[in-house]
Amino acid sequence: MNQPPRHLLQIEGLHPPQIAAMLNVAESYVLLNRSGKTQRDLLRGRTLINLFFEDSTRTRTSFELAGKRLGADVINMSVSTSSVNKGETLLDTAATLNAMHCDLLVVRHDQSGAPALLAQKVDAAVINAGDGTHEHPTQALLDALTIRRRRGRLEGLVVAICGDILHSRVARSNIHLLTTMGSQVRVIGPPTLIPPEAERLGVTVFHDMQRGLEGADIVMALRLQKERMARGLVPSAREFFRFYGLDAAKLAWAKPDALVMHPGPMNRGVEIDSAVADDPAHSVIREQVEMGVAVRMAVLDLLSRRSRRND
Ligand code: ASP
Secondary structure (H helix, E strand, O other): OOOOOOOEOOOOOOOHHHHHHHHHHHHHHHHHHHHOOOOOOOOOOOEEEEEEOOOOOHHHHHHHHHHHHOOOEEEEEEOOOOOOOHHHHHHHHHHHHHHOOOOEEEEEEOOOOHHHHHHHHOOOEEEEEEEOOOEOHHHHHHHHHHHHHHHOOOOOOEEEEEOOOOOOHHHHHHHHHHHHOOOEEEEEOOHHHOOOOHHHHOOEEEOOHHHHHOOOOEEEEOOOOHHHOOOOOOOOHHHHHHHHOEOHHHHOOOOOOOEEEOOOOOOEOOOEOHHHHOOOOOEOHHHHHHHHHHHHHHHHHHHHHHHHHOO
């Protein structure tokens, strides 16, 4: 039950012991990174390719750092999707990567399901680094690690995820992970930004920030994903901030020691106020970035264990 999966394509379907095992390994990498020691022998001779069809700052860099800290050869490929037939390109790319004998393939794509398609075509272990509006599994793992280190558990916590839930792969992965691990998840946003199937995912839906935030242990703010909006789903950024932007007055509705999280990139003054984002009494946004490296080291380590055993 706690066997690592062959690929990491989504959180949905993972069992609590598998998630806990990944978080435990990640925890050991937090300590290793803080001690300044390295483990460069672990992935020596392995090739990690970062294949990003969409922009990224934190995710791409932290996978690169994670791979290098474990001794892998890391190659970054940024690919533009603007003018090409995506299905064909993806399969051509898969054939090329296979010929290069890549061991670990980290993929970000604007189409949901693209990493899963690649996983069927390549020999490498594939890690989804965010696909369309579907999932972003390593983000949910790093969020869970941040929460677990701060609160000592995931079970029984009230987690409020606020803003553009409809387009957010981060929200989807977090909902799967947190509900699987026994947290109570609430989503808060205007009706236009809540997916119709939200309640089937085991969350409680709120359209009012005050009601949704009352008693919350964790408040997660999400970016308005304008690039995924076919039409204006919010009247204006100013209006959105007035009702759903996380500022000190709204945060006061949550528990007094509530943690504030954001996956980045932040739009200050739209979904979160700078005073809250930078408040060390609540904000763990920078810690999330630190946990991102440890989680990605753990995922690379665990997924390559199978092939290391076959050496
Ligand atoms: N960085 C996250 C993602 O790739 C969140 C965001 O872009 O708003 O999904």
